[in-house]
Amino acid sequence: MTANLLDFDLDGLAAFCERLGEKRFRATQLFRWIHQKGASDFDEMTDLAKSLRAKLKTAAELRGLKVLSEQASSDGTVKWLFDVGGGNAVESVFIPEDDRGTLCVSSQAGCAVGCRFCSTGHQGFSRNLTTGEILAQLWFAEHHLRERLRLAPGERAITNVVMMGMGEPLQNYAALVPALRVMLDDHGYGLSRRRVTVSTSGVVPMMDRLREDCPVALAVSLHAPTDALRSELVPLNRKYPLAELIDACNRYLEAAPRDFITFEYCMLDGVNDGPEHARALVDLVRGRVQCKFNLIPFNPFPASGLKRSPRERVQAFAEVLIQAGIVTTVRKTRGDDIDAACGQLAGEVQDRTNVHKRLTRQPIRIQPISGESRQETR
Ligand code: SF4
Numbered sequence: 077m078t079a080n081l082l083d084f085d086l087d088g089l090a091a092f093c094e095r096l097g098e099k100r101f102r103a104t105q106l107f108r109w110i111h112q113k114g115a116s117d118f119d120e121m122t123d124l125a126k127s128l129r130a131k132l133k134t135a136a137e138l139r140g141l142k143v144l145s146e147q148a149s150s151d152g153t154v155k156w157l158f159d160v161g162g163g164n165a166v167e168s169v170f171i172p173e174d175d176r177g178t179l180c181v182s183s184q185a186g187c188a189v190g191c192r193f194c195s196t197g198h199q200g201f202s203r204n205l206t207t208g209e210i211l212a213q214l215w216f217a218e219h220h221l222r223e224r225l226r227l228a229p230g231e232r233a234i235t236n237v238v239m240m241g242m243g244e245p246l247q248n249y250a251a252l253v254p255a256l257r258v259m260l261d262d263h264g265y266g267l268s269r270r271r272v273t274v275s276t277s278g279v280v281p282m283m284d285r286l287r288e289d290c291p292v293a294l295a296v297s298l299h300a301p302t303d304a305l306r307s308e309l310v311p312l313n314r315k316y317p318l319a320e321l322i323d324a325c326n327r328y329l330e331a332a333p334r335d336f337i338t339f340e341y342c343m344l345d346g347v348n349d350g351p352e353h354a355r356a357l358v359d360l361v362r363g364r365v366q367c368k369f370n371l372i373p374f375n376p377f378p379a380s381g382l383k384r385s386p387r388e389r390v391q392a393f394a395e396v397l398i399q400a401g402i403v404t405t406v407r408k409t410r411g412d413d414i415d416a417a418c419g420q421l422a423g424e425v426q427d428r429t430n431v432h433k434r435l436t437r438q439p440i441r442i443q444p445i446s447g448e449s450r451q452e453t454r
Pocket residue numbers: 187188189190191194195196197198241242243244276277297
């Protein structure tokens with residue numbers, strides 16, 4: 077079987093070139109052609125010897141992903157649906173802003189974590205993406221956008237990558253790390269470690285490994301101030317509860333490119349958005365971990381049974397955090413008209429595992445911060 081060169085970071089490509097009897101520096105030339113220039117045909121690589129190009133044609137390929145659809149929002153957001161075979165598809169979203177272009181990248185087809193408010197979680201888990209499939213999203217988007225936006229040579233469309241699309245990136249660690257290395261490599265996309273963010277629901281042992289192997293910016297999906305509520309919303313909390321998670325965040329900060337962790341908090345009407353939740357969050361983090369909060373308006377999808385918090389409630393919640401000296405932002409919803417907002421990256425919910433039915437049927441047990449509990453069916 078031919079090798080897909082998108083599967084390799086620079087060291088992997090050098091080893092591959094050596095196996096073909098070529099010098100390591102050829103790998104750098106090849107790598108630049110692929111990632112910096114977006115070449116997809118070995119014949120375009122004119123400074124490589126013809127003999128090497130001939131070897132590559134028999135031993136290797138550049139296998140991108142087939143684009144199933146592209147949707148552009150009125151606010152400039154673009155969403156692509158990519159075919160990853162076997163009836164599975166993943167999504168990537170480009171979010172342009174004045175000073176940056178961010179690509180939200182998927183790491184798995186589906187997700188096994190099963191967060192209640194997430195349409196990918198309702199889809200169940202199909203499989204991990206390969207390094208090549210993770211990078212193919214960036215490879216396609218960067219070079220497609222350069223053409224479409226008519227960028228000058230050397231200008232980049234994508235300045236930031238967030239691993240916040242479909243899937244829990246730290247549950248696909250072996251494929252993730254080489255992909256991150258290509259994003260950071262000066263011969264690849266040359267992004268700084270501050271501009272590449274991995275978002276996790278809190279896979280504590282893998283946070284420790286990422287700190288050692290490739291410490292990029294880290295976002296943690298928190299969504300609740302207590303273990304009781306978080307275990308309802310993010311089932312992984314039963315395995316790695318809040319105290320362990322906060323400790324892991326502090327260990328991560330020793331190597332992180334930023335001096336804070338971003339906590340993502342999805343605002344769910346009547347579930348986690350009261351002033352008592354905000355005060356409990358302050359108690360959870362103040363003096364314990366350097367952090368910022370990003371409050372995310374929930375994007376309802378039909379099967380969730382959950383509602384978006386009213387704007388005034390989000391503002392009041394943010395105010396409690398800000399008054400406590402915690403930097404807090406409310407995420408702008410982008411691409412609403414094309415279902416490209418956070419937690420909506422599942423396309424039509426396609427459930428092969430009955431996770432969707434299970435999640436929809438289960439009530440969320442809302443335990444008031446004061447102690448006594450009530451049960452709500454959603
Ligand atoms: S929020 Fe992230 S970790 Fe949770 S189910 Fe969705 S994709 Fe998986």
